[in-house]
Amino acid sequence: xxxxxxxxxxxxxxxxxxxxxxxxxxxxxxxxxxxxxxxxxxxxxxxxxxxxxxxxxxx
Amino acid sequence: xxxxxxxxxxxxxxxxxxxxxxxxxxxxxxxxxxxxxxxxxxxxxxxxxxxxxxxxxxxxxxxxxxxxxxxxxxxxxxxxxxxxxxxxxxxxxxxxxxxxxxxxxxxxxxxxxxxxxxxxxxxxxxxxxxxxxxxxxxxxxxxxxxxxxxxxxxxxxxxxxxxxxxxxxxxxxxxxxxxxxxxxxxxxxxxxxxxxxxxxxxxxxxxxxxxxxxxxxxxxxxxxxxxxxxxxxxxxxxxxxxxxxxxxxxxxxxxxxxxxxxxxxxxxxxxxxxxxxxxxxxxxxxxxxxxxxxxxxxxxxxxxxxxxxxxxxxxxxxxxxxxxxxxxxxxxxxxxxxxxxxxxxxxxxxxxxxxxxxxxxxxxxxxxxxxxxxxxxxxxxxxxxxxxxxxxxxxxxxxxxxxxxxxxxxxxxxxxxxxxxxxxxxxxxxxxxxxxxxxxxxxxxxxxxx
Numbered sequence: 330x331x332x333x334x335x336x337x338x339x340x341x342x343x344x345x346x347x348x349x350x351x352x353x354x355x356x357x358x359x360x361x362x363x364x365x366x367x368x369x370x371x372x373x374x375x376x377x378x379x380x381x382x383x384x385x386x387x388x
Numbered sequence: 389x390x391x392x393x394x395x396x397x398x399x400x401x402x403x404x405x406x407x408x409x410x411x412x413x414x415x416x417x418x419x420x421x422x423x424x425x426x427x428x429x430x431x432x433x434x435x436x437x438x439x440x441x442x443x444x445x446x447x448x449x450x451x452x453x454x455x456x457x458x459x460x461x462x463x464x465x466x467x468x469x470x471x472x473x474x475x476x477x478x479x480x481x482x483x484x485x486x487x488x489x490x491x492x493x494x495x496x497x498x499x500x501x502x503x504x505x506x507x508x509x510x511x512x513x514x515x516x517x518x519x520x521x522x523x524x525x526x527x528x529x530x531x532x533x534x535x536x537x538x539x540x541x542x543x544x545x546x547x548x549x550x551x552x553x554x555x556x557x558x559x560x561x562x563x564x565x566x567x568x569x570x571x572x573x574x575x576x577x578x579x580x581x582x583x584x585x586x587x588x589x590x591x592x593x594x595x596x597x598x599x600x601x602x603x604x605x606x607x608x609x610x611x612x613x614x615x616x617x618x619x620x621x622x623x624x625x626x627x628x629x630x631x632x633x634x635x636x637x638x639x640x641x642x643x644x645x646x647x648x649x650x651x652x653x654x655x656x657x658x659x660x661x662x663x664x665x666x667x668x669x670x671x672x673x674x675x676x677x678x679x680x681x682x683x684x685x686x687x688x689x690x691x692x693x694x695x696x697x698x699x700x701x702x703x704x705x706x707x708x709x710x711x712x713x714x715x716x717x718x719x720x721x722x723x724x725x726x727x728x729x730x731x732x733x734x735x736x737x738x739x740x741x742x743x744x745x746x747x748x749x750x751x752x753x754x755x756x757x758x759x760x761x762x763x764x765x766x767x768x769x770x771x772x773x774x775x776x777x778x779x780x781x782x783x784x785x786x787x788x789x790x791x792x793x794x795x796x797x798x799x800x801x802x803x804x805x806x807x808x809x810x811x812x813x814x815x816x817x818x819x820x821x822x823x824x825x826x827x828x829x830x831x832x833x834x835x836x837x838x
Binding site for chain 1: 470471473554558560586721722771774777778780781782784785786788789792793
Protein backbone atom coordinates (compact mmCIF):
# COMPACT_ATOMS: atom_id res chain seq x y z
CA UNK A 330 0.00 0.00 0.00
CA UNK A 331 2.94 2.31 0.70
CA UNK A 332 4.29 1.96 -2.83
CA UNK A 333 0.81 2.50 -4.27
CA UNK A 334 0.53 5.66 -2.19
CA UNK A 335 3.80 7.06 -3.47
CA UNK A 336 2.84 6.18 -7.04
CA UNK A 337 -0.42 8.07 -6.55
CA UNK A 338 1.54 11.07 -5.27
CA UNK A 339 3.72 11.01 -8.36
CA UNK A 340 0.74 10.42 -10.68
CA UNK A 341 -1.10 13.39 -9.17
CA UNK A 342 1.90 15.61 -9.80
CA UNK A 343 2.12 14.46 -13.41
CA UNK A 344 -1.57 15.29 -13.90
CA UNK A 345 -0.87 18.79 -12.58
CA UNK A 346 2.11 19.19 -14.91
CA UNK A 347 0.11 17.95 -17.88
CA UNK A 348 -2.73 20.32 -17.08
CA UNK A 349 -0.36 23.30 -16.95
CA UNK A 350 1.51 22.36 -20.12
CA UNK A 351 -1.32 21.14 -22.34
CA UNK A 352 -4.48 23.00 -21.34
CA UNK A 353 -4.78 26.67 -22.18
CA UNK A 354 -8.33 27.63 -21.07
CA UNK A 355 -8.46 28.64 -17.42
CA UNK A 356 -11.38 26.47 -16.31
CA UNK A 357 -10.21 23.03 -17.50
CA UNK A 358 -6.68 23.83 -16.45
CA UNK A 359 -7.80 24.74 -12.93
CA UNK A 360 -10.06 21.69 -12.76
CA UNK A 361 -7.28 19.32 -13.76
CA UNK A 362 -4.81 20.92 -11.35
CA UNK A 363 -7.35 20.43 -8.55
CA UNK A 364 -7.95 16.84 -9.73
CA UNK A 365 -4.20 16.19 -9.63
CA UNK A 366 -4.06 17.53 -6.10
CA UNK A 367 -6.98 15.24 -5.22
CA UNK A 368 -5.02 12.24 -6.49
CA UNK A 369 -2.06 13.35 -4.38
CA UNK A 370 -4.23 13.57 -1.27
CA UNK A 371 -5.45 10.04 -1.99
CA UNK A 372 -1.83 8.90 -2.27
CA UNK A 373 -0.99 10.57 1.02
CA UNK A 374 -3.87 8.74 2.70
CA UNK A 375 -2.53 5.42 1.37
CA UNK A 376 0.98 6.14 2.64
CA UNK A 377 -0.27 7.21 6.08
CA UNK A 378 -2.46 4.12 6.36
CA UNK A 379 0.43 1.87 5.37
CA UNK A 380 2.51 3.27 8.23
CA UNK A 381 -0.38 2.80 10.66
CA UNK A 382 -0.64 -0.83 9.54
CA UNK A 383 3.09 -1.41 10.03
CA UNK A 384 2.94 0.03 13.53
CA UNK A 385 -0.11 -2.05 14.41
CA UNK A 386 1.69 -5.16 13.09
CA UNK A 387 4.69 -4.54 15.33
CA UNK A 388 2.53 -4.33 18.43
CA UNK B 389 17.35 31.34 -22.85
CA UNK B 390 14.99 33.49 -20.75
CA UNK B 391 16.12 35.26 -17.86
CA UNK B 392 17.40 37.79 -15.66
CA UNK B 393 16.20 41.23 -14.96
CA UNK B 394 18.85 42.02 -12.32
CA UNK B 395 22.57 41.68 -12.32
CA UNK B 396 23.30 44.24 -9.61
CA UNK B 397 21.57 45.63 -6.55
CA UNK B 398 21.12 49.27 -5.65
CA UNK B 399 23.38 50.51 -2.83
CA UNK B 400 20.56 50.54 -0.30
CA UNK B 401 19.36 47.08 -1.30
CA UNK B 402 22.93 45.78 -1.08
CA UNK B 403 23.46 47.13 2.44
CA UNK B 404 20.08 45.89 3.66
CA UNK B 405 20.76 42.52 2.13
CA UNK B 406 24.15 42.15 3.83
CA UNK B 407 22.70 43.19 7.18
CA UNK B 408 19.75 40.83 6.74
CA UNK B 409 21.89 37.80 5.91
CA UNK B 410 23.98 38.52 9.01
CA UNK B 411 20.82 38.04 11.09
CA UNK B 412 19.94 34.63 9.62
CA UNK B 413 22.14 32.57 12.02
CA UNK B 414 19.79 33.67 14.81
CA UNK B 415 17.07 31.59 13.13
CA UNK B 416 19.36 28.55 13.30
CA UNK B 417 20.17 29.26 16.95
CA UNK B 418 16.48 29.66 17.79
CA UNK B 419 15.43 26.47 16.08
CA UNK B 420 18.28 24.56 17.75
CA UNK B 421 17.15 25.71 21.20
CA UNK B 422 13.52 24.86 20.40
CA UNK B 423 14.47 21.35 19.25
CA UNK B 424 16.66 20.75 22.31
CA UNK B 425 14.05 22.09 24.72
CA UNK B 426 11.25 19.98 23.28
CA UNK B 427 13.32 16.80 23.56
CA UNK B 428 14.25 14.81 26.64
CA UNK B 429 16.94 15.99 29.07
CA UNK B 430 18.87 12.77 28.45
CA UNK B 431 19.29 13.79 24.78
CA UNK B 432 19.91 17.53 25.18
CA UNK B 433 23.66 17.57 24.47
CA UNK B 434 23.13 15.24 21.51
CA UNK B 435 20.46 17.54 20.13
CA UNK B 436 22.66 20.63 20.41
CA UNK B 437 25.67 18.85 18.90
CA UNK B 438 23.49 17.67 16.02
CA UNK B 439 22.33 21.28 15.62
CA UNK B 440 25.95 22.24 15.12
CA UNK B 441 26.98 19.33 12.90
CA UNK B 442 23.94 19.40 10.63
CA UNK B 443 24.32 23.03 9.43
CA UNK B 444 28.04 22.36 9.06
CA UNK B 445 27.40 19.36 6.79
CA UNK B 446 24.71 21.35 4.97
CA UNK B 447 27.06 24.26 4.26
CA UNK B 448 29.79 21.95 2.95
CA UNK B 449 27.39 19.89 0.81
CA UNK B 450 25.87 23.07 -0.58
CA UNK B 451 29.36 24.38 -1.36
CA UNK B 452 30.38 21.09 -2.98
CA UNK B 453 27.38 20.55 -5.25
CA UNK B 454 24.26 22.32 -3.96
CA UNK B 455 24.91 25.65 -5.63
CA UNK B 456 25.80 23.84 -8.84
CA UNK B 457 22.25 22.43 -9.00
CA UNK B 458 20.50 25.53 -7.67
CA UNK B 459 22.30 28.32 -9.50
CA UNK B 460 20.78 31.75 -9.71
CA UNK B 461 18.37 33.43 -12.06
CA UNK B 462 20.12 34.42 -15.29
CA UNK B 463 23.01 31.97 -14.92
CA UNK B 464 23.46 28.85 -17.11
CA UNK B 465 20.82 26.16 -16.75
CA UNK B 466 19.53 23.04 -18.51
CA UNK B 467 16.31 23.60 -20.43
CA UNK B 468 13.66 21.15 -21.61
CA UNK B 469 11.28 21.88 -24.44
CA UNK B 470 7.75 20.98 -23.27
CA UNK B 471 4.83 21.62 -25.63
CA UNK B 472 6.77 24.35 -27.38
CA UNK B 473 7.95 26.14 -24.25
CA UNK B 474 11.28 26.08 -22.47
CA UNK B 475 11.25 24.64 -18.96
CA UNK B 476 14.30 25.48 -16.89
CA UNK B 477 14.70 22.40 -14.71
CA UNK B 478 18.19 22.43 -13.21
CA UNK B 479 21.16 24.78 -13.05
CA UNK B 480 24.36 24.03 -14.90
CA UNK B 481 26.97 25.57 -12.64
CA UNK B 482 30.41 24.13 -11.86
CA UNK B 483 30.87 22.38 -8.50
CA UNK B 484 32.65 24.01 -5.54
CA UNK B 485 31.50 27.55 -6.39
CA UNK B 486 33.85 27.63 -9.36
CA UNK B 487 32.83 30.38 -11.74
CA UNK B 488 31.08 32.29 -8.95
CA UNK B 489 32.79 35.58 -8.22
CA UNK B 490 32.29 36.38 -4.54
CA UNK B 491 32.34 40.14 -5.01
CA UNK B 492 28.91 41.22 -3.83
CA UNK B 493 26.79 40.35 -6.85
CA UNK B 494 23.24 39.08 -6.20
CA UNK B 495 24.42 35.56 -7.13
CA UNK B 496 27.21 35.63 -4.55
CA UNK B 497 24.89 37.03 -1.85
CA UNK B 498 22.41 34.30 -2.77
CA UNK B 499 25.10 31.64 -2.32
CA UNK B 500 25.91 33.01 1.13
CA UNK B 501 22.23 33.21 2.14
CA UNK B 502 21.55 29.72 0.80
CA UNK B 503 24.41 28.17 2.77
CA UNK B 504 22.59 29.35 5.88
CA UNK B 505 19.08 28.63 4.62
CA UNK B 506 19.91 25.05 3.75
CA UNK B 507 21.26 24.64 7.29
CA UNK B 508 17.94 25.92 8.62
CA UNK B 509 16.06 23.46 6.41
CA UNK B 510 18.30 20.65 7.66
CA UNK B 511 17.61 21.53 11.31
CA UNK B 512 13.89 20.96 10.83
CA UNK B 513 14.03 17.13 10.62
CA UNK B 514 16.08 17.05 13.85
CA UNK B 515 12.92 18.11 15.70
CA UNK B 516 10.99 15.18 14.22
CA UNK B 517 13.69 12.61 14.89
CA UNK B 518 14.58 13.81 18.39
CA UNK B 519 15.62 11.24 21.04
CA UNK B 520 16.18 8.39 18.57
CA UNK B 521 17.98 9.59 15.41
CA UNK B 522 21.68 8.75 15.33
CA UNK B 523 24.09 11.63 14.85
CA UNK B 524 25.89 10.04 11.90
CA UNK B 525 22.62 9.24 10.17
CA UNK B 526 21.34 12.78 10.59
CA UNK B 527 24.55 14.10 9.02
CA UNK B 528 24.27 11.71 6.06
CA UNK B 529 20.62 12.59 5.55
CA UNK B 530 21.57 16.27 5.65
CA UNK B 531 24.14 15.72 2.92
CA UNK B 532 21.35 14.37 0.68
CA UNK B 533 19.07 17.25 1.55
CA UNK B 534 21.65 19.99 1.08
CA UNK B 535 23.40 18.38 -1.84
CA UNK B 536 20.38 17.56 -3.98
CA UNK B 537 16.77 17.78 -2.76
CA UNK B 538 16.86 21.35 -1.49
CA UNK B 539 18.91 22.84 -4.36
CA UNK B 540 16.69 21.21 -6.97
CA UNK B 541 13.46 22.65 -5.60
CA UNK B 542 15.14 25.96 -4.71
CA UNK B 543 16.28 26.23 -8.33
CA UNK B 544 12.71 25.80 -9.52
CA UNK B 545 11.54 28.59 -7.21
CA UNK B 546 14.49 30.95 -6.85
CA UNK B 547 16.91 30.06 -9.63
CA UNK B 548 14.65 31.02 -12.52
CA UNK B 549 13.31 27.47 -12.75
CA UNK B 550 10.08 26.24 -14.28
CA UNK B 551 7.92 27.11 -11.26
CA UNK B 552 9.14 30.70 -11.34
CA UNK B 553 8.52 30.71 -15.12
CA UNK B 554 4.84 29.74 -14.81
CA UNK B 555 3.88 33.39 -15.23
CA UNK B 556 6.09 33.97 -18.27
CA UNK B 557 5.26 30.67 -19.94
CA UNK B 558 1.62 30.09 -19.06
CA UNK B 559 0.23 33.35 -17.73
CA UNK B 560 -0.20 32.05 -14.18
CA UNK B 561 0.22 35.30 -12.28
CA UNK B 562 3.88 36.05 -11.65
CA UNK B 563 4.75 32.37 -11.56
CA UNK B 564 5.26 30.57 -8.27
CA UNK B 565 6.32 33.21 -5.74
CA UNK B 566 7.96 32.57 -2.36
CA UNK B 567 9.86 35.53 -0.94
CA UNK B 568 11.30 34.13 2.28
CA UNK B 569 11.22 30.36 1.91
CA UNK B 570 7.91 28.96 3.17
CA UNK B 571 8.18 26.30 0.49
CA UNK B 572 11.85 25.93 -0.43
CA UNK B 573 13.10 25.96 3.17
CA UNK B 574 10.23 24.98 5.43
CA UNK B 575 8.03 22.62 3.46
CA UNK B 576 11.08 20.83 2.07
CA UNK B 577 12.46 20.53 5.62
CA UNK B 578 9.04 19.61 7.00
CA UNK B 579 8.50 16.86 4.43
CA UNK B 580 11.97 15.53 5.19
CA UNK B 581 10.94 15.48 8.86
CA UNK B 582 7.81 13.54 7.88
CA UNK B 583 9.93 10.98 6.02
CA UNK B 584 12.29 10.68 9.00
CA UNK B 585 9.39 10.24 11.44
CA UNK B 586 7.94 7.47 9.26
CA UNK B 587 11.30 5.73 8.87
CA UNK B 588 12.29 5.95 12.55
CA UNK B 589 8.91 5.12 14.05
CA UNK B 590 7.80 6.43 17.46
CA UNK B 591 9.98 6.64 20.56
CA UNK B 592 9.87 3.75 23.00
CA UNK B 593 7.02 4.25 25.40
CA UNK B 594 5.29 6.88 23.30
CA UNK B 595 2.31 4.66 22.55
CA UNK B 596 0.65 2.14 24.84
CA UNK B 597 -0.20 -1.36 23.67
CA UNK B 598 -3.66 -0.01 22.86
CA UNK B 599 -2.13 2.60 20.57
CA UNK B 600 -2.90 5.53 22.83
CA UNK B 601 -0.24 8.26 22.92
CA UNK B 602 1.43 9.10 26.22
CA UNK B 603 2.76 12.58 26.98
CA UNK B 604 6.55 12.97 26.88
CA UNK B 605 6.90 16.67 27.68
CA UNK B 606 9.89 18.71 26.53
CA UNK B 607 12.55 19.08 29.20
CA UNK B 608 13.15 22.83 29.09
CA UNK B 609 10.39 25.34 28.31
CA UNK B 610 12.82 28.23 28.82
CA UNK B 611 14.99 27.02 25.92
CA UNK B 612 11.90 26.70 23.76
CA UNK B 613 10.50 30.15 24.48
CA UNK B 614 13.84 31.93 24.27
CA UNK B 615 14.45 30.08 21.01
CA UNK B 616 11.26 31.63 19.65
CA UNK B 617 12.55 35.15 20.31
CA UNK B 618 15.88 34.38 18.67
CA UNK B 619 14.05 32.86 15.71
CA UNK B 620 12.15 36.11 15.13
CA UNK B 621 15.42 38.01 14.66
CA UNK B 622 16.65 35.41 12.21
CA UNK B 623 13.39 35.33 10.30
CA UNK B 624 13.41 39.10 9.84
CA UNK B 625 16.76 38.73 8.10
CA UNK B 626 15.68 35.69 6.11
CA UNK B 627 12.50 37.28 4.79
CA UNK B 628 14.12 40.63 3.94
CA UNK B 629 17.13 39.12 2.19
CA UNK B 630 15.05 36.53 0.35
CA UNK B 631 12.52 39.07 -0.87
CA UNK B 632 15.22 41.39 -2.22
CA UNK B 633 17.34 38.69 -3.83
CA UNK B 634 14.74 36.27 -5.15
CA UNK B 635 11.66 38.28 -5.94
CA UNK B 636 13.37 41.55 -6.74
CA UNK B 637 11.36 43.82 -4.43
CA UNK B 638 12.72 47.30 -3.75
CA UNK B 639 14.62 48.04 -0.55
CA UNK B 640 11.81 50.32 0.61
CA UNK B 641 9.62 47.25 1.08
CA UNK B 642 11.74 46.12 4.03
CA UNK B 643 9.55 47.93 6.55
CA UNK B 644 6.46 46.13 5.27
CA UNK B 645 8.27 42.78 5.36
CA UNK B 646 9.43 43.31 8.96
CA UNK B 647 5.98 44.45 10.11
CA UNK B 648 4.25 41.52 8.43
CA UNK B 649 6.70 38.97 9.80
CA UNK B 650 6.29 40.26 13.35
CA UNK B 651 2.50 40.51 13.12
CA UNK B 652 2.12 36.99 11.75
CA UNK B 653 4.27 35.50 14.53
CA UNK B 654 2.50 37.50 17.23
CA UNK B 655 -1.01 36.65 16.09
CA UNK B 656 -0.14 32.96 15.60
CA UNK B 657 1.35 32.65 19.09
CA UNK B 658 -1.60 34.39 20.73
CA UNK B 659 -4.05 32.30 18.74
CA UNK B 660 -2.27 29.09 19.75
CA UNK B 661 -2.26 30.21 23.40
CA UNK B 662 -5.96 31.09 23.24
CA UNK B 663 -6.84 27.83 21.49
CA UNK B 664 -5.02 25.71 24.08
CA UNK B 665 -6.53 27.82 26.89
CA UNK B 666 -10.01 27.14 25.54
CA UNK B 667 -9.39 23.43 24.98
CA UNK B 668 -7.29 22.48 28.01
CA UNK B 669 -8.12 25.18 30.56
CA UNK B 670 -4.60 26.68 30.53
CA UNK B 671 -2.36 27.99 27.76
CA UNK B 672 0.23 25.43 26.69
CA UNK B 673 3.79 26.79 26.52
CA UNK B 674 5.16 24.41 23.91
CA UNK B 675 2.14 24.67 21.62
CA UNK B 676 2.18 28.47 21.93
CA UNK B 677 5.87 28.40 20.97
CA UNK B 678 5.03 26.17 18.03
CA UNK B 679 2.32 28.67 17.12
CA UNK B 680 4.88 31.50 17.12
CA UNK B 681 7.19 29.62 14.77
CA UNK B 682 4.29 28.56 12.54
CA UNK B 683 3.39 32.24 12.16
CA UNK B 684 6.96 33.00 11.12
CA UNK B 685 6.92 30.12 8.65
CA UNK B 686 3.58 31.13 7.14
CA UNK B 687 4.72 34.75 6.83
CA UNK B 688 7.81 33.89 4.82
CA UNK B 689 6.24 33.44 1.38
CA UNK B 690 3.83 36.38 1.35
CA UNK B 691 5.71 38.82 3.64
CA UNK B 692 6.44 41.37 0.91
CA UNK B 693 3.11 41.20 -0.89
CA UNK B 694 0.32 41.37 1.68
CA UNK B 695 -0.91 44.19 3.86
CA UNK B 696 -0.53 44.00 7.65
CA UNK B 697 -4.18 43.03 8.20
CA UNK B 698 -3.72 40.03 5.90
CA UNK B 699 -0.53 39.12 7.79
CA UNK B 700 -2.53 39.02 11.03
CA UNK B 701 -5.12 36.80 9.36
CA UNK B 702 -2.40 34.49 8.02
CA UNK B 703 -0.88 34.26 11.51
CA UNK B 704 -4.21 33.55 13.19
CA UNK B 705 -4.94 30.71 10.78
CA UNK B 706 -1.42 29.30 11.26
CA UNK B 707 -1.85 29.37 15.04
CA UNK B 708 -5.08 27.37 14.88
CA UNK B 709 -3.74 24.98 12.24
CA UNK B 710 -0.63 24.08 14.19
CA UNK B 711 -2.37 23.30 17.47
CA UNK B 712 -4.90 20.99 15.85
CA UNK B 713 -2.52 19.27 13.43
CA UNK B 714 0.09 18.50 16.12
CA UNK B 715 -2.54 16.73 18.19
CA UNK B 716 -4.10 15.05 15.15
CA UNK B 717 -0.80 13.71 13.83
CA UNK B 718 0.17 12.37 17.25
CA UNK B 719 -3.15 10.91 18.36
CA UNK B 720 -4.79 9.79 15.13
CA UNK B 721 -1.93 9.14 12.72
CA UNK B 722 0.61 7.80 15.24
CA UNK B 723 3.36 10.19 14.15
CA UNK B 724 5.75 10.84 17.02
CA UNK B 725 7.14 14.27 16.17
CA UNK B 726 8.60 15.70 19.41
CA UNK B 727 9.48 19.07 17.89
CA UNK B 728 6.23 19.51 15.97
CA UNK B 729 8.34 19.89 12.80
CA UNK B 730 5.72 18.48 10.43
CA UNK B 731 2.92 20.76 11.59
CA UNK B 732 5.01 23.87 12.15
CA UNK B 733 7.06 23.72 8.97
CA UNK B 734 5.25 21.56 6.40
CA UNK B 735 1.62 22.45 7.19
CA UNK B 736 2.18 26.12 8.03
CA UNK B 737 4.56 26.43 5.07
CA UNK B 738 1.91 25.14 2.67
CA UNK B 739 -0.56 27.57 4.22
CA UNK B 740 1.86 30.46 3.69
CA UNK B 741 2.33 29.53 0.04
CA UNK B 742 -1.41 29.32 -0.51
CA UNK B 743 -2.03 32.53 1.43
CA UNK B 744 0.15 34.42 -1.03
CA UNK B 745 -2.13 33.29 -3.83
CA UNK B 746 -5.18 34.45 -1.89
CA UNK B 747 -4.10 37.76 -0.39
CA UNK B 748 -1.16 39.10 -2.38
CA UNK B 749 -1.14 42.50 -4.10
CA UNK B 750 1.95 42.95 -6.22
CA UNK B 751 3.79 46.26 -6.22
CA UNK B 752 5.13 46.09 -9.77
CA UNK B 753 4.68 44.12 -12.99
CA UNK B 754 8.28 42.87 -12.79
CA UNK B 755 8.69 40.20 -10.18
CA UNK B 756 10.30 36.88 -9.50
CA UNK B 757 13.47 37.84 -11.44
CA UNK B 758 12.45 35.96 -14.60
CA UNK B 759 11.01 38.91 -16.48
CA UNK B 760 7.54 40.17 -17.27
CA UNK B 761 4.74 37.69 -16.77
CA UNK B 762 2.06 37.57 -19.43
CA UNK B 763 -0.56 38.82 -17.04
CA UNK B 764 1.98 41.14 -15.47
CA UNK B 765 0.54 44.25 -13.94
CA UNK B 766 0.65 45.89 -10.55
CA UNK B 767 -2.05 44.71 -8.14
CA UNK B 768 -3.61 41.28 -7.98
CA UNK B 769 -2.35 38.81 -10.59
CA UNK B 770 -4.66 36.51 -12.52
CA UNK B 771 -3.95 32.85 -11.88
CA UNK B 772 -1.52 33.46 -9.02
CA UNK B 773 -3.43 31.07 -6.78
CA UNK B 774 -3.09 28.36 -9.44
CA UNK B 775 0.67 28.90 -9.65
CA UNK B 776 0.87 28.52 -5.88
CA UNK B 777 -1.20 25.31 -6.04
CA UNK B 778 1.15 23.91 -8.68
CA UNK B 779 4.02 24.59 -6.26
CA UNK B 780 2.25 22.77 -3.43
CA UNK B 781 1.45 19.86 -5.76
CA UNK B 782 5.15 19.67 -6.69
CA UNK B 783 6.17 19.55 -3.05
CA UNK B 784 3.65 16.84 -2.27
CA UNK B 785 3.98 14.81 -5.46
CA UNK B 786 7.70 15.11 -6.13
CA UNK B 787 9.68 16.34 -3.13
CA UNK B 788 8.00 14.08 -0.54
CA UNK B 789 8.46 10.81 -2.53
CA UNK B 790 12.01 11.86 -3.45
CA UNK B 791 13.08 12.65 0.10
CA UNK B 792 11.35 9.57 1.49
CA UNK B 793 12.95 7.33 -1.16
CA UNK B 794 16.46 8.72 -0.62
CA UNK B 795 16.23 8.44 3.17
CA UNK B 796 14.65 4.98 3.00
CA UNK B 797 17.55 3.82 0.82
CA UNK B 798 20.15 5.36 3.11
CA UNK B 799 18.49 3.76 6.13
CA UNK B 800 19.02 0.34 4.47
CA UNK B 801 22.78 0.86 4.45
CA UNK B 802 23.22 2.95 7.58
CA UNK B 803 20.40 2.41 10.09
CA UNK B 804 18.93 5.67 11.29
CA UNK B 805 17.49 4.56 14.59
CA UNK B 806 19.61 4.20 17.69
CA UNK B 807 19.74 0.76 19.37
CA UNK B 808 17.10 -0.02 21.99
CA UNK B 809 19.64 0.22 24.80
CA UNK B 810 20.74 3.62 23.56
CA UNK B 811 17.24 4.97 23.59
CA UNK B 812 16.77 3.78 27.15
CA UNK B 813 20.07 5.31 28.30
CA UNK B 814 19.53 8.51 26.38
CA UNK B 815 21.33 9.76 23.30
CA UNK B 816 23.82 11.76 25.37
CA UNK B 817 25.30 8.82 27.24
CA UNK B 818 24.97 6.35 24.40
CA UNK B 819 26.41 8.40 21.54
CA UNK B 820 28.47 11.07 23.31
CA UNK B 821 29.45 9.36 26.55
CA UNK B 822 28.47 12.33 28.70
CA UNK B 823 25.24 13.92 29.78
CA UNK B 824 24.20 17.53 29.18
CA UNK B 825 23.39 17.89 32.90
CA UNK B 826 25.93 15.71 34.74
CA UNK B 827 25.26 17.34 38.11
CA UNK B 828 21.62 16.35 38.20
CA UNK B 829 20.06 12.91 38.44
CA UNK B 830 16.74 13.73 36.86
CA UNK B 831 15.58 10.45 35.45
CA UNK B 832 15.38 7.17 37.26
CA UNK B 833 14.43 4.82 34.46
CA UNK B 834 17.36 5.13 32.10
CA UNK B 835 18.93 1.79 32.98
CA UNK B 836 15.79 -0.14 33.72
CA UNK B 837 14.06 -2.21 31.05
CA UNK B 838 10.46 -1.21 30.32
